[in-house]
């Protein structure tokens with residue numbers, strides 16, 4: 001039977017590309033985002049390309065909308081094979097200048113919503129031996145200057161995913177953590193930015209396309225992987241964070257000084 005995939009943040013960027021990647025393989029996709037017109041537009045495009053898509057507009061930080069998303073997916077298709085917690089946004093500011101209300105709003109979207117949706121989806125995912133996908137970031141392992149708020153939300157997501165993976169393994173539910181580096185999407189335009197001069201750009205720094213990242217995610221789910229790091233840049237930074245924390249701290253201090261701290 002064709003799998004059913006719920007994708008949050010599906011009106012734009014990586015989530016939009018995921019809708020097409022899964023639909024072209026025959027999956028039935030349930031798409032979520034707040035902006036109804038853009039979301040319906042993606043669903044119409046998927047259907048025009050021969051796919052099966054259901055748009056459920058809503059805000060994943062609102063409990064009724066989270067419940068409605070899961071209920072509509074199960075009501076329409078009767079099963080759930082993959083939940084992709086992809087909706088998220090950035091907040092770039094020096095940590096000493098964090099606005100607490102802004103930080104709470106960020107955590108509600110990047111941390112609380114994925115966990116709550118996972119809770120709501122556990123039973124149907126267990127029934128299909130399905131997969132929970134958490135879209136993290138290289139910022140889930142490394143926090144550069146001015147990335148404290150966003151990175152801390154992704155660090156939290158990583159820890160919750162690690163814990164969920166262990167807790168859900170006996171029920172047959174897999175947890176895939178995805179760590180993209182920079183991707184060509186409106187993510188930065190949608191972020192809250194008071195200051196993002198990190199003072200450093202990695203050499204050969206190049207953004208990936210959301211289509212490339214989406215294809216990698218679908219293949220990683222099919223392969224039953226636990227972690228997906230989507231580029232050489234991410235793999236290098238991830239390895240350095242684990243095996244060379246001292247030099248990484250030195251680099252971070254240098255970046256901070258170069259950018260005005």
Ligand SMILES: NC(=O)c1ccc[n+]([C@@H]2O[C@H](COP(=O)([O-])OP(=O)(O)OC[C@H]3O[C@@H](n4cnc5c(N)ncnc54)[C@H](OP(=O)(O)O)[C@@H]3O)[C@@H](O)[C@H]2O)c1
Pocket residue numbers: 008009010011012013014015032033034035036038058059060061085086087088089090109135136137138179180181182183184185186187188190
């Ligand atoms: N782009 C990058 O460089 C990059 C790098 C690493 C990780 N990531 C991660 O990848 C994920 C997707 O990012 P992207 O680059 O594709 O961003 P994007 O193009 O800005 O898309 C964000 C999506 O999330 C939705 N969204 C935002 N707030 C929401 C809410 N409260 N409720 C429901 N939906 C909401 C947006 O639609 P509405 O505004 O209509 O709700 C949109 O569909 C994020 O978790 C991000 O942290 C991105």
